[in-house]
Amino acid sequence: MKRILCYIFTIMIIFIPSISSEPLSTANLVALTFDDGPSKYTSKIIDLLNEYNCHATFFVIGNKASVNQETLSKIIDNGNEIANHTYTHPWLTHLNVNNIAEEIEKTNKIIYSITGIKPKLFRPSYGDINQNTRRKINMQIVMWTNDSNDWKYKNYKTIASRVIKNIKNNDIILMHDTYERSYKALKIIIPKLQNQGYNFVTFSDLYEYRKMSKIDGY
Numbered sequence: 001m002k003r004i005l006c007y008i009f010t011i012m013i014i015f016i017p018s019i020s021s022e023p024l025s026t027a028n029l030v031a032l033t034f035d036d037g038p039s040k041y042t043s044k045i046i047d048l049l050n051e052y053n054c055h056a057t058f059f060v061i062g063n064k065a066s067v068n069q070e071t072l073s074k075i076i077d078n079g080n081e082i083a084n085h086t087y088t089h090p091w092l093t094h095l096n097v098n099n100i101a102e103e104i105e106k107t108n109k110i111i112y113s114i115t116g117i118k119p120k121l122f123r124p125s126y127g128d129i130n131q132n133t134r135r136k137i138n139m140q141i142v143m144w145t146n147d148s149n150d151w152k153y154k155n156y157k158t159i160a161s162r163v164i165k166n167i168k169n170n171d172i173i174l175m176h177d178t179y180e181r182s183y184k185a186l187k188i189i190i191p192k193l194q195n196q197g198y199n200f201v202t203f204s205d206l207y208e209y210r211k212m213s214k215i216d217g218y
């Protein structure tokens with residue numbers, strides 16, 4: 001009897017871990033990204049992310065970060081990621097090399113002084129970038145693959161249904177944490193996509209996963 005119990009126990013040890021942990025290759029990951037904050041809606045969005053155990057990347061504007069320091073800290077304290085979205089939200093391709101550097105460095109300094117974190121990711125304002133501008137930027141540039149167009153559509157249901165209709169594995173979803181309607185759309189998007197098996201992670205976590213899985217980079 002003792003022998004049989006020992007045998008059963010050994011089998012359990014061998015098989016239980018592989019049963020309980022889902023293989024990473026089947027994970028449906030998407031990255032939620034927010035531009036143009038922090039704003040008065042950012043804190044509510046973080047609370048919503050917490051409610052659903054999600055994480056996101058916030059591309060902040062430097063001159064807004066400096067006047068919303070508590071919110072900036074809240075982004076980090078809740079396991080989210082902060083990235084650089086320029087200091088004044090200009091059309092980068094219209095600027096010279098010194099002005100581009102200033103836009104980026106001023107924002108990196110503010111983020112570092114408030115959170116102690118040096119941002120690695122950059123998203124150009126208006127997505128305005130070309131090859132020449134790219135060469136002047138010494139950060140990882142992150143665009144998007146699923147555009148909510150929440151700046152354009154005024155109805156939160158329209159915003160939510162666009163994102164949900166177009167969703168695919170490894171998507172980078174672009175939203176703005178500067179509109180009430182974006183927050184309301186998220187309240188539909190998150191539970192709906194979680195029910196479809198998607199997990200919301202920061203861009204860096206999605207990127208690392210893609211590298212590990214040898215999926216093409218962005």
Ligand code: ZN
Binds near residue numbers: 124
């Ligand atoms: Zn922007």
